[in-house]
Amino acid sequence: MSNQNNSLTRLALQKFKKNFWGVFSLGVIICIGLISIFAYVFAPDASKNANQMHLSIHSKSPGFEVQMLTIPSSIESEQNFFSKLFFGYNNTDTEIPIQSYKERNGILTYVEYASDGLQGEERQIAVSRFPSSNYESYIATKSFVFGTDKYGRDYLSRILIGSRISFFIGFVAVFISLIVGLLMGSLAGYYGGKVDAFIMWVINVTWSIPTLLLVIAITLALGKGFWQVFIAVGLTMWVEVARVVRGQIISAKEMQYVTAARALGYNDYRIITKHILPNIFGPLIVISAANFAAAILIESGLSFLGIGAQPPMASWGAMIKDHYNYIILGKPYLALIPGLCIMVLVMAFMLVGNALRDALDVKT
Numbered sequence: 001m002s003n004q005n006n007s008l009t010r011l012a013l014q015k016f017k018k019n020f021w022g023v024f025s026l027g028v029i030i031c032i033g034l035i036s037i038f039a040y041v042f043a044p045d046a047s048k049n050a051n052q053m054h055l056s057i058h059s060k061s062p063g064f065e066v067q068m069l070t071i072p073s074s075i076e077s078e079q080n081f082f083s084k085l086f087f088g089y090n091n092t093d094t095e096i097p098i099q100s101y102k103e104r105n106g107i108l109t110y111v112e113y114a115s116d117g118l119q120g121e122e123r124q125i126a127v128s129r130f131p132s133s134n135y136e137s138y139i140a141t142k143s144f145v146f147g148t149d150k151y152g153r154d155y156l157s158r159i160l161i162g163s164r165i166s167f168f169i170g171f172v173a174v175f176i177s178l179i180v181g182l183l184m185g186s187l188a189g190y191y192g193g194k195v196d197a198f199i200m201w202v203i204n205v206t207w208s209i210p211t212l213l214l215v216i217a218i219t220l221a222l223g224k225g226f227w228q229v230f231i232a233v234g235l236t237m238w239v240e241v242a243r244v245v246r247g248q249i250i251s252a253k254e255m256q257y258v259t260a261a262r263a264l265g266y267n268d269y270r271i272i273t274k275h276i277l278p279n280i281f282g283p284l285i286v287i288s289a290a291n292f293a294a295a296i297l298i299e300s301g302l303s304f305l306g307i308g309a310q311p312p313m314a315s316w317g318a319m320i321k322d323h324y325n326y327i328i329l330g331k332p333y334l335a336l337i338p339g340l341c342i343m344v345l346v347m348a349f350m351l352v353g354n355a356l357r358d359a360l361d362v363k364t
Helices: 002-018 020-037 079-085 156-192 191-209 211-222 226-236 238-252 255-261 268-305 316-327 333-359
Strands: 064-071 092-103 105-111 122-126 141-146
Touching: 002 191, 002 333, 020 156, 020 333, 105 268, 122 211, 156 191, 156 226, 156 238, 156 268, 156 316, 156 333, 211 226, 211 268, 226 238, 238 268, 238 316, 255 268, 268 316, 316 333
Parallel strands: none
Antiparallel strands: 064 092, 064 141, 092 105, 105 122
């Protein structure tokens, strides 16, 4: 039996490898996953939530460059390496976009950047404020690959860090939905009778409520926030998993290998977990891939409505909400870039799901 399972797994992998779009989409998902984990390594603005605001350079086009003066702070940030790597560093320095500067008699005079070609305000600072009076090392030309958002934050950094929520909500939501769905579906399918009738009643009631409304209700009950959205989305996606598991177990429990397991005296828990569930794993993988995509879209919708991840936390859905009016104001890319990111990630999960469905099709 073990050798047969191994050979079937090998055949499924071979079929999956032949599906170009499935393999390509899996590569895209892995790349986005790595970017989301190490977002602060790739982000030009590695401060916490990439929240460095410069209102004087708001809504600048992709490729915009400006001289940036960094005034060091006397406050020392106590952060370890891993905290900076995964959560960004607590930036205590002050960054000021400038148009020009000059130094004379130990005084650095700089002109602040002003939008629309206006003359900025002239300010002064003592050169002694900089370590070793080396002020030039604190002035650098900063480039914004994706431009800046309406608050003057680096848009590329916000996009990279925003990938975390969209990517990880899929994992958390699918994990929760699998736990609840497997439990409810297994009990309903295996025992039948009143247990099945009660669980199906719960499934039908939950199914009849629009998903977004149910998520909103759960989110409002749990409160606004990062983890609340993850839990809320997961608790609304178990129904489809439970229905699939129930249907598969109803047909599988009449098979000869289940009858043989009962004859050998195995308990119900072992029969379900060791004999039935491994044989219905294929459909579960496919439905999980589809649920990944659905979870990403639901989270984006919640963030757009303002009840998802809360500012200043970056989220693709929230970025669309903040900039959708710029579509008619001549800067549509501010809403289109996060929209395209959502589209690519959802499409990748759907294509992987389709490829897995074809590879795990026992009829072929």
